Amino acid sequence: MSKPKLVQLFILLSFVYVEIEANIFIDGIYCGQRNCYEVLGVTRQATKSEISKTYRALAKKHHPDKARSTEDKATAEEIFKQIANAYEILRDEESRNEYNDMLDNPDQFYQHYYRYYRRRVVKVDVSLVIGVTIVVISVIQYFVAHSRYQEAIYQLSTITKYRNNALELAQDEGLFDPNKKVKGKSKSDLKAEKEEIILKVLAENLDIRGGYAKPSILDILAIQLVILPYTFYKYVHWYARWVYKFDICKEEYGEEEKYYLIRKHLKYSQGQFDALEEYEKADLYKQELWKKDKYEIYRTKKEEERRIKMAGNNRLKQYRRYMKNHGPGRMTFED
Numbered sequence: 001m002s003k004p005k006l007v008q009l010f011i012l013l014s015f016v017y018v019e020i021e022a023n024i025f026i027d028g029i030y031c032g033q034r035n036c037y038e039v040l041g042v043t044r045q046a047t048k049s050e051i052s053k054t055y056r057a058l059a060k061k062h063h064p065d066k067a068r069s070t071e072d073k074a075t076a077e078e079i080f081k082q083i084a085n086a087y088e089i090l091r092d093e094e095s096r097n098e099y100n101d102m103l104d105n106p107d108q109f110y111q112h113y114y115r116y117y118r119r120r121v122v123k124v125d126v127s128l129v130i131g132v133t134i135v136v137i138s139v140i141q142y143f144v145a146h147s148r149y150q151e152a153i154y155q156l157s158t159i160t161k162y163r164n165n166a167l168e169l170a171q172d173e174g175l176f177d178p179n180k181k182v183k184g185k186s187k188s189d190l191k192a193e194k195e196e197i198i199l200k201v202l203a204e205n206l207d208i209r210g211g212y213a214k215p216s217i218l219d220i221l222a223i224q225l226v227i228l229p230y231t232f233y234k235y236v237h238w239y240a241r242w243v244y245k246f247d248i249c250k251e252e253y254g255e256e257e258k259y260y261l262i263r264k265h266l267k268y269s270q271g272q273f274d275a276l277e278e279y280e281k282a283d284l285y286k287q288e289l290w291k292k293d294k295y296e297i298y299r300t301k302k303e304e305e306r307r308i309k310m311a312g313n314n315r316l317k318q319y320r321r322y323m324k325n326h327g328p329g330r331m332t333f334e335d
Helices: 003-022 036-040 048-061 070-091 093-104 109-120 126-157 160-172 187-205 221-226 228-248 255-266 270-274 278-286 292-311 314-326
Strands: none
Touching: 036 048, 036 070, 048 070, 070 093, 093 109, 126 160, 126 187, 126 221, 160 187, 221 228, 255 270, 255 278, 255 292
16 A cells, blocks of 8 residues: 555544544433533532532423423423433432543443443343243143143044044933934034034043143142142152151052152153053063062063164164165265
8 A cells, every 4th residue: 555545544544533532422322412511501520419409490490381382392391301311310429420431431332332221221020020931931831731632632533443432422421413413504513513522522531641641730830839848848758758668667568669669660750651551550560670670681671672673674774784885974876
């Protein structure tokens, strides 16, 4: 770059710097492009009482109620707003110090913006935010669980076996009569009414468990937090009872305790275990899986069955053959 161009660039940057330094006021914060002290007609050394006294005099002088014409009233309202805003800034010691800092350091405008709006952000009680969040989560939780339950009922209604059983129950209870003709209703209305009856009967008589079980109000987060102390007490009581009965007194396990140990060994959640059919639970109970040694035999057997099943899977065989011939990460144009 030539020397004359460098001189021109330096002069241009100097003008920009002078312009920034001259404009020490920032639009949108405090008194905008006006000096708050000048709005009230006081100096930076004015005391708090002097500022209050001057404000009262100016507010009385420029009050909109004293204006006679519409134009004068609009002008008075604008002046009154400026006076009131300047007073609000200078009457508070912390706000006044921040404003003085802006006058002394106009280049730090990002910091001034942050300070100004930080004091004017509406402060919300944290406990209120947490409470609303818990309520919203609980409502969504219940809605999702109810939707899953309705979807499960609908899917069961498409299975012939469950449809026929539901229709038989509906006929026995007098809810549905296939031979009855109702005047004033079209075939589509009768079909929709029939489907509604099937869904209702299935919902009343089927015990769906697991992830698609009928939602309970006791399962939502808000209720769980309310009863948390009681839940903790029940767990402590149960654990102390278990240690005393079975670890200290060496008593025999009851049926409930045996099922608990089976579920624990299988690493099932309560929902997963409840979703098992009764004959499956009975089979696990028959194998005495609450005993650690019996469970290890059962686990080894299941792993062997799984290995044999995977070994006979054609897709898995193709994948192993491919990995053996080509190795991982190798590109090939073979199908």
